[in-house]
Each structure stands twice: as C-alpha cells, then as structure tokens.
Amino acid sequence: MDTKNLISEAKARFNHKAAQDYLREKYKNRFQVATQQGLWFADEQTINFLSLFSTKKMILKDSQGTPIEVERKELLDTLKKLYTDTMKEYYQEWKELEAKR
Amino acid sequence: MTRGAILFAFNSPKYNYYSMAEYTAKRINHFLDLPVTLVTDKESLPAKSKYKFDEIVTVEPDKNNKRDWGIWINKGRYQAYELSPYHETLLLDVDYMVNSNTLLKTFDFCVDFCCHDTTSFLMHPTAAQEALSVYSYNTLWATVVTFRKTKRAQQIFNCLEMIQKNFTHYANIHNFIAGTYRNDYALTLALRIVNGHTTLPGDIIPWNLIHVGRNTNVYRDNDDPFNTSFTVMFDNWKKGKIRKEYINIKDTDFHVMNKDIFVELIK
Numbered sequence: 001m002d003t004k005n006l007i008s009e010a011k012a013r014f015n016h017k018a019a020q021d022y023l024r025e026k027y028k029n030r031f032q033v034a035t036q037q038g039l040w041f042a043d044e045q046t047i048n049f050l051s052l053f054s055t056k057k058m059i060l061k062d063s064q065g066t067p068i069e070v071e072r073k074e075l076l077d078t079l080k081k082l083y084t085d086t087m088k089e090y091y092q093e094w095k096e097l098e099a100k101r
Numbered sequence: 102m103t104r105g106a107i108l109f110a111f112n113s114p115k116y117n118y119y120s121m122a123e124y125t126a127k128r129i130n131h132f133l134d135l136p137v138t139l140v141t142d143k144e145s146l147p148a149k150s151k152y153k154f155d156e157i158v159t160v161e162p163d164k165n166n167k168r169d170w171g172i173w174i175n176k177g178r179y180q181a182y183e184l185s186p187y188h189e190t191l192l193l194d195v196d197y198m199v200n201s202n203t204l205l206k207t208f209d210f211c212v213d214f215c216c217h218d219t220t221s222f223l224m225h226p227t228a229a230q231e232a233l234s235v236y237s238y239n240t241l242w243a244t245v246v247t248f249r250k251t252k253r254a255q256q257i258f259n260c261l262e263m264i265q266k267n268f269t270h271y272a273n274i275h276n277f278i279a280g281t282y283r284n285d286y287a288l289t290l291a292l293r294i295v296n297g298h299t300t301l302p303g304d305i306i307p308w309n310l311i312h313v314g315r316n317t318n319v320y321r322d323n324d325d326p327f328n329t330s331f332t333v334m335f336d337n338w339k340k341g342k343i344r345k346e347y348i349n350i351k352d353t354d355f356h357v358m359n360k361d362i363f364v365e366l367i368k
Contacts, residue, residue: 007334014346022353025309025311034209039209065302
C-alpha cells in the first residue's frame, strides 16, 4: 500500500505529540535488562548509584523491588552499555522526528 | 528446556482465525525464532496449507460466547498449560502483530507467569486504564502471557478454568456484565486469587501493551511479508468534524483490537 498517497488524499496531518509519546513508549522496554537474578532499568539514577560505590559486591533493589546481591562492576558495565547503545538509537529516531516539524 | 509459542484460533462465521494464526506464527518464527503450536478445531483446519506449525492440537471448542459482531470462540484458554508442549511458553492472541524480538525478554524475567497490567493506545497515550468495574480491579491483559510449567502457573490456569465456568458469579461479585466472556477479566481474577488477592511485581511485564484502538487504522508501509513499518491514522473528532492525523511506527509490536483492521493488514 502506498501510504504516502493515502496520507495526501486523506489530507492527514502529522501528529507530532503522539509521535513523541509513541517513541517514549517504544524505548521504555529497551532500557530494561534481566541479569544477575534481577530485572534492571538502565537509567541515570541506577547507573549513578552503582558508580558511588567501590565494593566488589553490593545489595541493590531491582526494578521490581527485590533486594539482590550483585557483582557491582559487572552490573554497572552492563547498564552503562545498554544505556549508551539504546540512547543512541533513541536520539537518532528523535532527531528524525524533530526534522519532520 | 524447550521454548515455544502457542496460539488459539477457531474460525467464526465472520473471521478466519486460522489464517490470522498462520500469519502471526510466521512472524513469531521470523522475529522470535520460536516454534509455534496451534490449538484449533477440525472445522477451522484448511484442506491445504503451505505453512507448517510445529504442532497442531485439535480440541472441541466452547462456542457459547457472543460479541456485538457475532460468535466469539475465545473460551478454553486455560487449556494452554496442559496443551503446550514446551517448558517455557509464550501465549499470544492471534491479532498481535509481532514486529521485533521484544517478547523474548519476557523469558528472561518470568519466574512462573507474567502478563501485561497496563496498556498504551497509539494516538491515545493518556487513555485511562480499563477496570473490571468502577469498584473493582484494573484489568490485566491475556493478549501476551509467558509461563513456565510450574506448580504455580498450573494453579493460575486451573483458577482461570474455574472462573470461566463460574463467570456470571464473578461478574456479580465484581459488578461487570457477564454477557460476553473475556479472557482478560478471567485472568485478572485468577491471578489475584492465586496471589492472595494482590498482584506480585514479578507477574507483570514491565512495559505497556500497545493497542490500536477506536477510530484508529493501521496501514503497511510496504508489502514485504516481514515489514515492520506502519502508518497509523486516527480520526480526531473536533467540533463535529473529523480531522485525520497520523504517525509512523517502526519495529514496534502492537495489538489490533479491531479484527477487520487486522484482516486488512494481513492480506
């Protein structure tokens, strides 16, 4: 189906706000990873908190509120990589979206 | 340890659920690399089909359920536990459009059983969450369920069977209309009963189920069989006039609530 024609014939307008909301929704699950017996959200807060410590192991609540003893450095590296990679993709799509204005 | 998906599809006078299941199964194979077992009835099986399911299980369906558009054969979902040949199973509605490998993540954190508890409507991201009734629980969704063959998962499916068989009783307690049996409602109650009338965070898929809802249509951007780009168009009613609005989506799974739209998409 030629959706470009369809949009033009229907005189449809691009809904920027809905597209932004969709992007947020799309990337929500991509920042999550299950590792070390827990489910973790690769967000700024968790990465910062893990960085505050220097111990080999620490006990941390995962995103479901379960306390888990983790290999701190290993988890930090996993979350940093996931955050960086996913944010790169998110930023790329966000830029494309902003260019549609 | 085996892993696979299971689909339930029983043709109704209006819709060919078998062909929807075949389409969804191909996408499950492609994006999730999982084998697919189909639960259906003899009447729904076509004389010839090019696609080969991992297994086909035929059962006698309960046709005693109706929606505004006709007979809706959606009962018997509790049999998924017994009929699944896999240790780890993804149970999906046939009108769920798989466009990514996202659902594989559910196997990483699912202990016994997990499903969605929140939804997001494309073009209506702030729409209220559905509840069984004003005074009852928010709905859990049976559209995507991941489970393992454990005692607790078995209890949940046994409870689902009990609720299906006593749906009117539970409708009276929770003040919803029992006229149409809904797997979502039965699942909401079953999981709560098994969990001691609460929900456990581990049973919930930690992202929203994306729905294509009312006044919204979806079109494929190309005819590739494994296309993942779609245009979503919405009729926005303002001051008695319709204003068409659209967005483009890519690599995102979604559930199509309107079967007519799904049928158009898979043509």
